[in-house]
Amino acid sequence: MDIFSEEFSRPIPESTFRNFEGQYKPFLKAESASRSSTDSSSSEDSGLQSKKRGGKSLLGDKTDKALQDHLALVRRAGGVVSSSVVIAAAEVIVSRDYWMHLS
Numbered sequence: 001m002d003i004f005s006e007e008f009s010r011p012i013p014e015s016t017f018r019n020f021e022g023q024y025k026p027f028l029k030a031e032s033a034s035r036s037s038t039d040s041s042s043s044e045d046s047g048l049q050s051k052k053r054g055g056k057s058l059l060g061d062k063t064d065k066a067l068q069d070h071l072a073l074v075r076r077a078g079g080v081v082s083s084s085v086v087i088a089a090a091e092v093i094v095s096r097d098y099w100m101h102l103s
Contacts, residue, residue: 021050059090066093 057064070089
């Protein structure tokens with residue numbers, strides 16, 4: 001990031017680099033798919049590497065899986081998943097699990 005900041009003489013936020021990466025990876029996949037299948041070297045392996053972001057789930061494996069499944073369903077149905085949607089869905093799943101454990 002410092003290389004580009006020096007080149008443009010101003011700081012560039014990390015989100016801008018993530019945006020560049022998001023636009024570059026589909027191009028890279030299309031380019032590697034158009035190459036012959038005999039080429040064993042993968043451009044994606046030598047390309048941009050992304051680090052794991054975020055923290056450990058505080059919900060537990062079962063509840064986190066239920067939340068991930070629900071969010072995937074919302075996305076497949078064409079819905080937008082914002083932080084508000086994630087929080088609301090998590091609250092419903094957690095409260096449902098809580099009441100199911102009591103009975």
